[in-house]
Amino acid sequence: MTIPLSSAMQYFYRLLISLSGCLIFLLLHSGFGLLPSFAAEKIVARYGLFEQSLPVADIRNYAETQKVSGELQSFLGYLSAEDKQKFQDALQVKMSLDIAALDKLINTGMGKQILSFASQAIARRDRAGIEALRSAIIIGAKSPEGLGITSFLEAYPSNQLVIDVSKISKLAGMANLSSGSADAPPKDNVSSSYLGKIALQYQILAAQNKQFSGCLFGDSISAGLGNTLGEGTFNFGLNGLSTISLLEQLKSLIPTKVKCEKAIIAIGGNDAWYGISDELFSKNLQEAIALVRTMGNKEIFLIPAFYSTVAASLDPTVSAPLPKVEQINALINQVAETEKVPVAAAGLAPLYENNVLKENLTSDGDHLNAEGLKIYRQALLQILGK
Template identity: 80%
Template sequence: MHSGLGLLPSLAAEKVTVRYGLFERSIPVADIRSYSETQKASSDLKSFLDYLSTEEKQKFQETLQVKMSLDIVALDKLINTGVGKQILSFASTAIARRDQASIQALRSAIIIGAKSPEGLGVVSFLEAYPSNQLVVDVSKISKLVGLANSSSSAADVPPKDNVSSSPLGKIALQYQILAAQDKQFSGCLFGDSVSAELGNTLGSGTFNFGLNGLSTISLQHLRQL
């Protein structure tokens, strides 16, 4: 994949530049890894965190802890599906590059990051990104995240099925279909985000169908599968 992009295998992001309107901060990737492991922020990272609310800081730390052990073959198939290509295309608009390889670079970082011993997460993705700097427009990324949380949380509004209403919900479910296709398991776990936190810790021969971040109403669709 790297050779197809004309990129050196050793090339990886050393710094992340975050843009939000006129705001811009550059943070070493090594500082982000250190923060994820120790919760101690470097001066560069602290200057960024100071702009976040207490809740946003907590969500940022929680996001850094998400590390997914994925089936590489299923993941490769997933990002080549229609919905996978749409997500990559949308996400690529938030990445500033001088060339036209944003989508290919994202694809490469996802696959190589997923092959890391810790699995795919924010840090492993950044460390696999084929450029010495990753420039991200947060406002555009927020739109993608907003699509994933498009269902209303108002008390008087009935809960929606996030699998059918969210692009990220659809892609999570599609991955599970691809990863479980033509395979037999001795045990399966069906659940919501709480169950999803267990990941692939149930032992060999088992499969966790818990969907992280999705409402329990989605279980109705999983049972139909």
């Protein structure tokens, strides 16, 4: 496929964002002999004869201070204001990973395949692309801040990381970054996407025989928090999660004998988007609560489905109509009353105005930006008593 230059830069931008999302599910191997301890000083986008480079130090400085260097300004010039905010938000993602679980994941067929596939987008003169990726992920994940775009780049074992833009369109699609056809109905990404499956496999390995003081089950908004709810907690959030895939997730986790003293279920937005029937949603949510109760918890809390902005709710490729979200939330309240579990809605009130997501708390109309996630995180910490 031939990619226009402007689209090529968009793919470069998307790959940078995907590093903080899809690379966390790539593989670590603690016994791997690391390559020489270089660190990438710059990241280079190569598209035919065209190249554009960004100093890694400029990316970190932008992440921490939002100050833009001349070279970074040239790159940002390809992006809309909305995409610039998404890029800044992606730079804030820093994932704390269970190294032992990911060490086991290296032996799975899915893990080996995704690492091999990702290496194809990186141009190297040698054949050490897979080893270089693995080395960068190991060192980046072990950094004090966790694995993110900057820690990955700073750990990459070469003085530069060269991205072959012509080869990354498939990688961007695998990372669920492409919007797909406007005519295609939205899908449950957990059961239909490669990354959804490997993310669930990671959770299964990480939860084995563990006991947590708090567990969060939710969709992409919850997943965006990472493991930031404090020691002894685990975020089981997955992109695209609906009650259908929540049941699949719980049935996969229960055999691990994971225990959760408190459980928070934040679900419903994708059910509204996918157009699930009222009867099936209520049935699924009740079954999910029953499964969570087998995890030895003392308390279960429900979180209302998240509202979007008006503009996002009018675009069927982005979000559910606001009236449908209202309908789902009414069902959540009914199930909560039947199951005798509380709906913790008060802490989310600052996110909305008249049940519409505030524009300053989102970068795309549907998901929370860094400021919105702070409000959501604080609400969850209050529930957990932290």
